[in-house]
Structures are given as structure tokens and as C-alpha cells.
Amino acid sequence: xxxxxxxxxxxxxxxxxxxxxxxxxxxxxxxxxxxxxxxxxxxxxxxxxxxxxxxxxxxxxxxxxxxxxxxxxxxxxxxxxxxxxxxxxxxxxxxxxxxxxxxxxxxxxxxxxxxxxxxxxxxxxxxxxxxxxxxxxxxxxxxxxxxxxxxxxxxxxxxxxxxxxxxxxxxxxxxxxxxxxxxxxxxxxxxxxxxxxxxxxxxxxxxxxxxxxxxxxxxxxxxxxxxxxxxxxxxxxxxxxxxxxxxxxxxxxxxxxxxxxxxxxxxxxxxxxxxxxxxxxxxxxxxxxxxxxxxxxxxxxxxxxxxxxxxxxxxxxxxxxxxxxxxxxxxxxxxxxxxxxxxxxxxxxxxxxxxxxxxxxxxxxxxxxxxxxxxxxxxxxxxxxxxxxxxxxxxxxxxxxxxxxxxxxxxxxxxxxxxxxxxxxxxxxxxxxxxxxxxxxxxxxxxxxxxxxxxxxxxxxxxxxxxxxxxxxxxxxxxxxxxxxxxxxxxxxxxxxxxxxxxxxxxxxxxxxxxxxxxxxxxxxxxxxxxxxxxxxxxxxxxxxxxxxxxxxxxxxxxxxxxxxxxxxxxxxxxxxxxxxxxxxxxxxxxxxxxxxxxxxxxxxxxxxxxxxxxxxxxxxxxxxxxxxxxxxxxxxxxxxxxxxxxxxxxxxxxxxxxxxxxxxxxxx
Numbered sequence: 001x002x003x004x005x006x007x008x009x010x011x012x013x014x015x016x017x018x019x020x021x022x023x024x025x026x027x028x029x030x031x032x033x034x035x036x037x038x039x040x041x042x043x044x045x046x047x048x049x050x051x052x053x054x055x056x057x058x059x060x061x062x063x064x065x066x067x068x069x070x071x072x073x074x075x076x077x078x079x080x081x082x083x084x085x086x087x088x089x090x091x092x093x094x095x096x097x098x099x100x101x102x103x104x105x106x107x108x109x110x111x112x113x114x115x116x117x118x119x120x121x122x123x124x125x126x127x128x129x130x131x132x133x134x135x136x137x138x139x140x141x142x143x144x145x146x147x148x149x150x151x152x153x154x155x156x157x158x159x160x161x162x163x164x165x166x167x168x169x170x171x172x173x174x175x176x177x178x179x180x181x182x183x184x185x186x187x188x189x190x191x192x193x194x195x196x197x198x199x200x201x202x203x204x205x206x207x208x209x210x211x212x213x214x215x216x217x218x219x220x221x222x223x224x225x226x227x228x229x230x231x232x233x234x235x236x237x238x239x240x241x242x243x244x245x246x247x248x249x250x251x252x253x254x255x256x257x258x259x260x261x262x263x264x265x266x267x268x269x270x271x272x273x274x275x276x277x278x279x280x281x282x283x284x285x286x287x288x289x290x291x292x293x294x295x296x297x298x299x300x301x302x303x304x305x306x307x308x309x310x311x312x313x314x315x316x317x318x319x320x321x322x323x324x325x326x327x328x329x330x331x332x333x334x335x336x337x338x339x340x341x342x343x344x345x346x347x348x349x350x351x352x353x354x355x356x357x358x359x360x361x362x363x364x365x366x367x368x369x370x371x372x373x374x375x376x377x378x379x380x381x382x383x384x385x386x387x388x389x390x391x392x393x394x395x396x397x398x399x400x401x402x403x404x405x406x407x408x409x410x411x412x413x414x415x416x417x418x419x420x421x422x423x424x425x426x427x428x429x430x431x432x433x434x435x436x437x438x439x440x441x442x443x444x445x446x447x448x449x450x451x452x453x454x455x456x457x458x459x460x461x462x463x464x465x466x467x468x469x470x471x472x473x474x475x476x477x478x479x480x481x482x483x484x485x486x487x488x489x490x491x492x493x494x495x496x497x498x499x500x501x502x503x504x505x506x507x508x509x510x511x512x513x514x515x516x517x518x519x520x521x522x523x524x525x526x527x528x529x530x531x532x533x534x535x536x537x538x539x540x541x542x543x544x545x546x547x548x549x550x551x552x553x554x555x556x557x558x559x560x561x562x563x564x565x566x567x568x569x570x571x572x573x574x575x576x577x578x579x580x581x582x583x584x585x586x587x588x589x590x591x592x593x594x595x596x597x598x599x600x601x602x603x604x605x606x607x608x609x610x611x612x613x614x615x616x617x618x619x620x621x622x623x624x625x626x627x628x629x630x631x632x633x634x635x636x637x638x639x640x641x642x643x644x645x646x647x648x649x650x651x652x653x654x655x656x657x658x659x660x661x662x663x664x665x666x667x668x669x
Contacts, residue, residue, distance in 0.1 A: 045266045054259045060128055060249035061087050063226065065100065065109040065242070073102035077111060080121055080226070089121035089226050096120055098227060098242075105140055105188045105243045106269040113227040115142070115149060115239035120228035131217040132196040134248040136260055138268055140188040141166050141240035148172065151191065151238040152245065153229035154221040162221070163229050164193045164202075166238070173202040188241070190264050190272065196251050206261040206272030207314050243268065276313050279351065280304050282322040294319070294351065301359070302330050308344065317347045320357045324469075327358035349466040361472040362448040367441055375437030376417050379430045382447060405435070406501055406525050408554075448472030448501055465494040472501045492516040499523045505532035506553070515542040515564065522549040529555050530576070535562040537585075542566070547594050551575050556618075557604070560587040570594025573601045579618035580604040580635070583646075586622050593629035598653070605636040615641030616662065619648060628652035634661040642668055 046052075061082040068080065076097040079090040091097045098119040104110035113119040137152050150165040165172045173193050192203030197217060201208050223230060226245055227238045244267075246260065265272045278291040278298065285291075285299030291307065298304055301318070308316045322328045350357050369377040407423055415424030416431055424431040430447070432440055448471070491514045492507060498521065499506030506523030507530070509516050515533055523530030530550030535541040543566040550557025550573045557573030557580045560566040566589035573580035580601035583589060591599040601616040616635035619625055619642035626649040632639035639656030642648055656666050 045262050054263045056248070056252065056256045056259055058134075058248040058250040058252070059084055059246065060133075061085070061123070061126070061224070061245070061247040063089060063245040065104075065111055065244065068100060068109065071100050073100060073109075075100045077121070080111070082123075087123050087126060089123040089224065091119070091121050101241065104241050105138065108243055108268055110138075110140070110241035110243035111227075112241055113238045115144075115235070115237045118228070118232065118234065118237045120232055120237060121226045122223060123225075124223035126222060126224055128221055128247075128249045130249050131220060132194075132251045133221075134250065134252040134257065135164065135193045135195065136244070136246040136264060137164060137191045137242060138188065138244040138264055138270070139191060139238075139240060139242045141238065144239065148236055149238045149240075150225075150229035150236050151227065151240075151242065152193075153225040153231075154195075155223045155230040162195055162217070164191050165229070165236075171202060171204050173200065188243075188268060188270050190261055190268075190270055192257065192261065194251055194257075203257070203261070204314075205270060206258070206265065276315070277317045277319055278304050278307065280318055280320045280322075280328075281351070282320075282326045282328050284321070297321070297351075300330055301328050305346075308346065313344070315345045317349070319351045320348060321351045321355075322357040322359065324356075324358050327360040327469075327471075329360050329362065329364075345462040345464070347464040347466075348468060354467065356467045356469055358469045359471065360446065360448075361470075362446040365440075365445040365447060369432070369440045371439070372417070372431075374417070374433075375420060376431060376433045377440050378416075379432070379440075381425070381428045381430050407432070407434070408503065408527055446472065446501075448503070462491040462493070465492075465497050467495070468497045470497065470499045493518075494521050495519045497521045499530075500525050503527040505529045506550075507531045509533045509541070509543075510535075515544075517542075517544040517546070518548050519546045520548065521545075522551070523557070524549070524551045524553065526553045529553055529557070529559045530573075531558040532556075533560055533562075533564050533566075535564050537562050539563055540565050545569070545571055547571050549573070550580070553577065556580065556582040557601075558582075559584060560589060561585050563587065565589065568592065568599050570597045571599055573599075573616075574603045576604045578604065579641075580616045580632075582618040582620065583623035583625055584620050588624045590626045591628060591630045598629040598631040598655075601630065601632045601639075602634045603636075615639065615667075616656070617641070619643060619646035621645060623647075625649070626651050627654045630654050630656075632656040632660065632662065636663045638662055638664040638667050640666040644668055 062084050063080050063082045067083055068077070071077070076094065077100050078092070078094075078097055079088045081088050096118050098111040098113045098121065100109060101112045102109050104112070135152060139151055141149065141151070144166070146167075148165045148167055150163055153163040155162075163173065171189075171191055190205050194201040194203070195217070224247065225232070226242060229236050244264065252260070261272055264270065279285075279294050279296070280291060280299070280301060280303075281297035282299060285297040287299045287303040289296040289298055291298040291304060298307070301320070304318050307313075320328075363382045365379060365382060369379050371377055407421060409422040411418035411422040411424045415426045416429075418424040418431050418433045420433050420437060421435040422433055432445070434440060434443075492509055493516065494507065496519070500523070504526065505528045506526040507516060507518060507521065510533070515535070516531070518531065530553045531543070531545060531548065533541065533543050540563050543560055543564055545558060545567070546569045548571040550571075552575045554577045556578050557576045558568065559582045561584045563585070564587040566583070566587060568581070568589065569592045571594065593599070604616050615638045616632045617630070617640045621643060622645045623642075624647040629652050632655065639660060639662035640648070640654075656662060658665055
């Protein structure tokens with residue numbers, strides 16, 4: 001079957017018509033081509049399959065086992081010449097020469113290195129011109145229980161990254177163990193190293209797994225070692241196969257790295273950038289399972305996170321089942337510590353396409369309340385809850401609009417006799433006074449726990465959620481149901497998700513996080529904002545809300561802070577304690593229609609302080625906003641309220657003012 005993507009390959013390479021039709025490609029190569037997103041990807045994939053080298057400047061040395069000729073499988077190799085300028089990686093000691101193995105990695109030859117022998121090939125002298133470099137090694141290592149096994153080393157000075165090695169279950173660069181794909185013990189891999197001091201990067205199968213390690217190089221390399229570190233310390237030698245080594249005398253761009261990795265992937269049949277799938281089932285799962293198949297799911301998200309971290313999975317898909325009557329009930333699903341260099345991507349969706357899954361960061365209490373009189377009831381603190389780490393929610397559909405009644409106010413003055421609508425805690429006992437004084441034994445009570453539902457801290461971490469309903473939580477760092485806090489990068493993307501009854505915000509990004517995108521999501525009854533971003537001052541980060549709803553939150557439906565760049569497309573922001581949308585500091589944004597429906601902001605009023613009703617749309621500080629289509633109506637205060645230092649530009653349609661039911665005219669204060 002001919003297609004334009006194969007024609008593009010013929011035009012840009014010299015491999016001939018007979019080699020690039022789809023029928024003549026291996027099935028896995030054809031599948032990779034079909035999933036490519038642009039012509040350059042197609043070219044590098046087909047080139048790799050056909051053995052055609054990509055044109056990427058800076059290739060200093062290139063050793064490949066399929067260039068070794070005239071030897072039989074099992075022959076010891078004394079010298080391995082590179083294909084660029086015939087640099088010899090050699091070993092005079094016959095007791096340390098690796099063996100040539102035919103068909104070792106997916107039909108391609110490789111050299112077999114033995115740790116016990118201390119096999120190594122050394123190229124010395126070499127004369128690279130740059131202190132920085134990019135290295136790729138195609139290898140398949142022998143499993144080890146402990147220690148370090150170096151597959152490539154240099155003699156560069158200082159503690160700058162200059163070596164690639166393996167620990168038990170992980171890849172490493174210099175003195176740093178980092179991210180690793182699953183099944184490291186059984187699969188061939190493409191290990192990449194960008195040697196550039198503090199901005200170095202370790203790559204595994206096309207995925208960057210660690211960054212910002214080491215110090216700047218001071219002197220140029222003069223020796224390369226394949227199968228060992230430069231010092232050749234006993235026990236540090238690599239055990240396993242090496243099929244190809246590519247050393248570029250500069251830092252390749254991300255696009256160039258992708259070209260080389262796709263070439264090697266297609267040549268050796270090594271999948272790259274493929275997420276590993278773990279199955280988690282709150283009903284049928286067992287945390288003794290590995291979760292690798294739909295028939296052996298884990299039971300909890302916490303175990304899935306622990307496994308994702310212990311296996312160094314940097315791109316993992318969690319397929320989950322957690323119906324509303326059997327939700328995940330876990331305190332927190334926490335990634336790595338805030339200063340970790342691991343960038344982890346987690347994608348959470350239902351095992352059954354389109355089904356919803358549920359997470360309650362809470363403990364259900366349906367009985368056991370003791371009447372103390374005056375509408376106050378007591379209950380022993382449920383197992384697993386600390387005295388300061390709770391707030392209460394009544395789950396019955398009782399209040400206006402059919403929403404559950406949230407009780408977040410803790411009575412500090414009379415904890416054992418809280419006022420109506422409050423709760424108290426004392427000596428391991430929980431005290432509750434419902435607003436109407438009714439018996440909590442006749443209700444379903446959820447005591448929500450302090451930690452958030454999803455919190456991810458790793459620099460550059462990404463969290464993708466689909467069809468999830470997340471309830472409760474109070475994250476200690478970010479105080480939110482769904483959140484990302486990162487020192488560099490970090491992203492939330494949610495589709496058709498809800499975040500409710502968090503003690504702080506429902507959806508939240510902080511720090512240097514890149515921000516969030518929410519599509520058809522709802523954030524309601526949260527203690528602060530529905531959607532919230534506190535970025536780093538001076539750093540432009542993105543928030544995009546598409547057809548979302550922020551309602552019944554104690555503060556705002558949506559609030560961008562600092563230098564956030566935000567885009568709101570349609571959606572509804574209503575019944576919030578403060579503004580429906582409140583833009584703060586130097587944020588810059590725009591309101592657009594979605595499917596011909598405007599951004600709708602209504603029935604929002606201020607509940608705190610003496611400021612009165614602050615407005616449906618509020619701009620403070622130096623915030624800038626362009627309105628293309630917004631309908632602001634029936635707010636008790638003004639439809640639009642903004643400070644004198646803000647900028648409001650109406651580039652389309654803005655309906656507001658008292659003519660649209662707002663309690664006061666739009667104003668500038």
C-alpha cells in the first residue's frame with residue numbers, strides 16, 4: 001500500500017523504491033511509521049530499518065558490531081575500529097577481550113563482555129574538540145544483584161558526567177542511578193548520555209530520565225573505554241552485549257537526539273517512548289500482584305506508585321477500576337520528593353473505556369455516633385486518622401442544587417461541644433454538630449483526610465487523568481485534590497474529571513510548574529479555589545480551561561496568580577464565595593466562546609471580610625484580560641470589578657452590568 005509518507009522517504013533518502021513500500025517493511029517498522037507524526041520521524045525510522053545512517057553533524061566515533069567482518073561467532077575481538085575515522089578500541093590482553101556473537105540482539109551481532117574477566121576495549125588517544133558530548137550505546141546487560149557495571153567510560157576530569165553504567169535494576173550516569181524502563185534484565189536498550197556538566201541528561205530508550213547532575217568538565221577527554229570505566233576497577237566491568245556505540249562531539253538538540261534514537265530503535269527493534277501499563281482494581285486486585293496484565297491487577301494506587309518508582313518507570317499508564325461503591329480510599333498518591341531529578345509521566349484512565357473511576361481520600365462512617373445533647377454527637381477517631389488531619393463532609397444530597405453538605409469549620413473554642421455546622425476534636429474523639437441538629441447515624445458521613453489525592457513533585461513530571469472523580473484531601477504542601485508542585489516543569493492535564501471537597505483547591509499547580517490544561521472538568525465545593533495556579537514570579541506558565549465548571553468553592557471558581565498566562569474557553573463559574581474568575585498579580589489571559597457558548601459567570605459573592613460583594617469577574621494588581629465572549633449575570637455584586645492598575649480589553653462580546661441581573665454596575669476601584 002503506497003502512501004505519501006513513503007514517497008517522502010524516497011525523495012529525501014537514497015534507498016530506492018523497492019525498499020520503502022509498506023509491504024516490504026517489517027511489521028513493527030511499518031507500525032512505527034504509521035504512528036509517526038511527521039516526515040522526519042518517518043525518514044529516521046525507515047533509515048534505521050534499512051541501515052541508512054541519519055545525517056546528524058558532529059559524529060566523532062561510531063563503533064558497530066555489524067561492521068566487523070571475517071570472524072565467526074564466539075571469536076575474541078582484539079580491536080574494534082570505528083566507522084568515522086578508524087579509531088581503534090583495542091585490548092592487547094587476550095584474557096580481557098570480548099567475544100563477537102552473531103545474531104545477538106534481534107538478529108544483529110554484538111560483542112559479549114564478561115564482568116568476571118574484566119573485558120574492555122580502550123580507544124587511546126582520542127582527540128575530541130568539545131568538553132560536552134552526546135553518547136548512545138545499544139546494549140543488553142546481564143542481570144546483577146548489586147554494584148555498578150560500566151558500559152562506557154571516559155577520562156574527563158572532575159565529577160562531571162562522563163560514564164554510563166548499570167546498577168541493580170537501574171541505569172546510571174557518573175555517580176547517579178536514575179530512571180529505567182521495566183524489564184531491564186531481559187530487554188535490549190538504547191542508553192544515551194548528554195555530557196554537559198550541570199545540564200547533563202541520562203536517556204533510556206528515547207526518554208530523558210535524569211537531568212542536572214554533576215559539575216562542568218574542565219579538561220578534554222583523551223580516552224574512551226567500552227565495557228568498563230576508565231580506571232577499570234575490578235568488579236566494575238560491564239556484563240552483557242554491546243552492539244553499537246555512537247559518540248557525538250557536541251550536545252545534540254532534542255530533535256537530533258530523536259532522529260538518532262529512532263534510527264537505532266528501528267535498526268534493533270527496540271521500542272522507544274512507550275509507556276508501561278499497570279493494572280489496578282479496587283475490587284478484584286491484590287497488591288501481591290505485579291499489575292502487568294488485566295488478569296493480575298494490583299489493588300491500590302499507592303502500590304502502583306511504589307512500583308512505578310521502584311522500577312524507575314518514567315512513562316507509565318495506570319489502567320484502573322474503582323466503581324463508586326468501591327472507590328480507592330488512600331491518603332495520598334505521592335510521587336517523588338520535591339528535589340528529585342526524575343521526570344515521571346503518569347497517565348490514569350479506566351480499564352473499561354469511558355467508565356468512571358473514583359478516589360475518596362476519606363473514611364466512611366455510617367454508625368456509632370453517641371448523642372451528647374443539644375445536637376452534638378461524638379465518635380471515636382477512625383483508625384488511621386491523626387487529630388489535626390481531618391475535616392468532615394456529609395454525603396447526603398441535602399442542600400440547594402442537590403450537592404452534599406460540607407462541614408469544614410473546626411470549633412476551636414468548644415471542641416467537645418461544637419456549634420451547629422462545626423466539628424471538634426479532643427483526646428482521640430470526633431465531635432460533630434450538623435447544621436440542623438440531626439442524628440449523624442441517619443446520614444453517610446465521610447471524614448476526609450488531610451493529604452491530597454494526587455500530588456507529584458518531580459521536576460518535569462506530568463499527570464494525565466481521564467474520567468476520574470476525586471473527593472476530599474488536604475495536601476500538606478499544595479493542599480489540593482489534584483496537584484503538581486515542581487522545581488522545574490510539571491504539568492496536569494485532566495479530561496472529564498471532577499475534584500471536590502478538598503480542603504484547599506481542587507486542581508492546583510505551584511512553583512515552576514508549566515501549568516495545567518483541563519477539558520470538560522468540574523471543581524466544586526473545595527475549601528479554596530476550583531482551579532488554581534501559583535507560579536513563580538517572572539515565569540510565564542500556562543493554564544487552559546476548556547468547557548470546565550468551577551462552582552460552590554469557598555473562594556473562586558478559577559484563580560490564576562503571578563505571571564500565569566491563562567485561556568478560558570466556554571465553561572461556567574458560579575456560586576463561589578468570592579469571584580467566579582479572579583485574576584491576580586501580573587497574570588495575562590483571554591476568555592473565548594466554546595462551541596458558540598460564552599464563558600458564563602454568575603451568582604458569585606464574597607463571603608469573607610468587610611469588602612462586600614467583589615464581583616463575578618475580578619481583576620487585581622496588574623492583571624490583563626482580553627474578553628472575546630463572556631456572559632456575566634446575576635451576581636449579587638458587580639459583574640466586573642477591577643483595580644486601577646489592571647487592563648480589560650473587550651475584543652468581542654462582554655455582557656455584564658445591572659442589565660444582566662448583577663447587583664451593581666461594573667466598576668474600577
